[in-house]
Amino acid sequence: MIEMTDVYKTYSNGVVAINGINVKIKTGEFVYVVGPSGAGKSTFIKMMYREESPTNGNIIVDGVSLPKIRNTKVPLFRRNIGVVFQDFKLLPTLTVYENVAFAMEVIEKTPEEIKKRVMEVLELVGLKHKVRMLPTELSGGEQQRVSIARSIVNSPKVVIADEPTGNLDPETSWEIMNIFDEINKSGTTIVMATHNKDIVNNMKHRVIAIESGKIARDDLRGEYGYEA
Ligand SMILES: Nc1ncnc2c1ncn2[C@@H]1O[C@H](COP(=O)(O)OP(=O)(O)OP(=O)(O)O)[C@@H](O)[C@H]1O
Known part of the structure; x- marks a missing residue:
């Protein structure tokens, strides 16, 4: 590999x-x-x-x-390749959902594919209930979960x-x-x-x-x- x-x-x-x-x-x-x-x-x-x-x-x-x-x-x-950093590097003006979806939007996935997959990875990291929050409203651990979700969303x-x-x-x-x-x-x-x-x-x-x-x-x- x-x-x-x-x-x-x-x-x-x-x-x-x-x-x-x-x-x-x-x-x-x-x-x-x-x-x-x-x-x-x-x-x-x-x-x-x-x-x-x-x-x-x-x-x-x-x-x-x-x-x-x-x-x-x-x-x-x-x-x-998924990349995860010590300082999360989330986009501050986007919600949890949008931060993760963004990685799929740039590679032009359909809205249906994006919705299904983003919810799937947010469930995997245990953040399905916080999709509408902004990074500043989350703890450090939660922000890192979002960043991990973003790193794996494109499999x-x-x-x-x-x-x-x-x-x-x-x-x-x-x-x-x-x-x-x-x-x-x-x-x-x-x-x-x-x-x-x-x-x-x-x-x-x-x-x-x-x-x-x-x-x-x-x-x-x-x-x-x-x-x-
Ligand atoms: N962009 C850069 N330009 C010049 N020197 C750099 C650059 N990035 C790292 N270095 C130097 O290269 C060496 C290795 O740095 P690196 O960041 O890879 O180490 P590290 O093992 O990850 O350290 P740490 O555990 O402190 O993060 C260090 O001497 C560092 O100062």
């Missing part, structure tokens, strides 16, 4: 963020990306949805070689999440993790950068540890391995 071969990334200011990474992630896997602050985790996952491009090396996601595709083809490629093959529980309290973080687990059980590949030791050590999945831009560990059912 995701394959990186000899990937390097140096930012324009000269910082070497990724320093030679080879990795394969199979369809249906759930992978945590851990490591110290500044180790390169965000850069690693941003390259998977072509938010950043490698300076060297190849990245194939769902059969698409990312360094080779034109910028104009990026939106088409991203239809197969992507991969969901990439950058510290999705970083702004949430421990109990809410677990609720959000249970939703990711459900999504993974339905066959969707999940790649998640996280600093949450408790979650990584208790909801066991593959752990890729990045240190100084390299893979320091890669263990199936691994441990967080750092102090919280």
Whole structure:
């Protein structure tokens, strides 16, 4: 599903963020990306949805070689990828329903398809009763649920999440993790950068540890391995 071969990334200011990474992630896997602050985790996952491009090396996601595709083809490629951020990134003037529907409107689904699917994903994340609310009227955990609903509404093959529980309290973080687990059980590949030791050590999945831009560990059912 995701394959990186000899990937390097140096930012324009000269910082070497990724320093030679080879990795394969199979369809249906759930992978945590851990490591110290500044180790390169965000850069690693941003390259998977072509938010950043490698300076060297190849990245194939769902059969698409990312360094080779034109910028104009990026939106088409991203239809197969759901992205979830630490700070939710919801559109503040749109309701819960509209925030999720928007992702389907841009790819020109019919109003009937949109209504059915949006209600389906909002039910999955437990927010069917809050469809008319604005993001500012929701708790952090509820906003993250909306953002997860938006990420999966077009049935992507991969969901990439950058510290999705970083702004949430421990109990809410677990609720959000249970939703990711459900999504993974339905066959969707999940790649998640996280600093949450408790979650990584208790909801066991593959752990890729990045240190100084390299893979320091890669263990199936691994441990967080750092102090919280
Ligand atoms: N757009 C950018 N331009 C220049 N340098 C950058 C940019 N983004 C990240 N960096 C640098 O690249 C290195 C890796 O950053 P990255 O955000 O990938 O680390 P991280 O492991 O996700 O860190 P954190 O856990 O703190 O989020 C850091 O030294 C960072 O300062």
